[in-house]
Structures are given as C-alpha cells and as structure tokens.
Amino acid sequence: MSTLMVLYGRPTDPARFDAYYGERHLPLVRRLPGLKSVGFSRSGVEVLAGNDLYLVVRMEFDTGDAVKAALSSPEGQAAAADLANFADGGVQIVAFDEVAT
Template sequence: MAKLIALYKTPTDPAAFDDYYFNRHLPLARGIAGLTGYEVSRGPVASPLGASPYHMVATLSFASMDVLQTALASPTGQAAAADLANFATGGVELLVFDDEAV
C-alpha cells in the first residue's frame, strides 16, 4: 500500500480553511481515481512536546506507489494539487511513501 500525507500548516484563517477544505477540496480530492482511503486529523495537531505548526493532517491511501503516481498525474489529481493554493495559506508539505505492517 502507498500513502500520501498532507501536512497543512496553520492557515491565516482556520475557519475559512476548514470551510473550503470540507466543502470544496475534499469532494474534489475524493474523486481521484485509485484512492482507497482518505482520513483527516480531528482537533489540534500536537507533538509529544505540545503545540505544532500544523492545523490538519490528511492521509490518502492507494494500492501501490504506481497507482498513487498515476493518480497524481491524472487530470483530477492535478486539479486537486492546483487547488491547494486556494486555501492552504499557511503552506502544505506533501509526503509519499510505500508502507507495510510490521
């Protein structure tokens, strides 16, 4: 299985971020072909030492890295990536990797 993790830094307007994310970005991103799972963090994102610079973490799952890369290159994947500029005012870090249960 492969994952894409989106680490959204604290935006300038958290309420506007949440509204846009859940009402516009999420429906777009859920349409990415090959997506098998989509999870978002709930509540504050903290570190073991307390506060963090992150507002939200999204985890998208795909069957393999090949499927993930094809999905990101698709028109819907490209539209979702381009949409980040419309609401992620604090910035976003994207990480992709294969995972395995241990």
C-alpha cells in the same frame, strides 16, 4: 499499501480554511483515481519539531504506482492547483510505501 499524507500548516483564517476544504477541496480529493480511503486528524496533532500543523490528511492507495497515477491524473492536477486557493499556512505532501518489518 501506499500512503499519501498532506500536512497543512496553520492557516491565517481557520474557519475559511475549514469551509473551503470541506466544500471545494475535499470533493476534488475524493475523485482521485485509485483512492481507497481518506482520513483526517486535527485534534491531537502534535508537532515534535518544525512547523505548526493544522490538519493532517492520510490517503491510502494500493501501490506507489497508483499514487503517482492519481497525482498525475487530471483530478490530481486539479486538486494540486486548488491548494493555492486555501492553504496559506503552507502544505507538505509525503508519499511512501508501508513496509512490514
């Protein structure tokens, strides 16, 4: 399993962020090829060091190659380009494979 996490910093207007994310951005995300699941966390998001986070989004894919394919697809490019429309608190994107120990 491979994970793509998107960490959104606190926006200047949280209500606008929420409306835009739910109405415009999330539909773009849900169209990513190979996406198995998407989950969100706002309550209980705790930053131990660094930036003040507002929203954490976790997307699951079968493989790292599936993540790369999703990000380079037209749907992935559209979602990436859309970030400038609402993510004024900053955004960090992290991809990783989960490894059993």
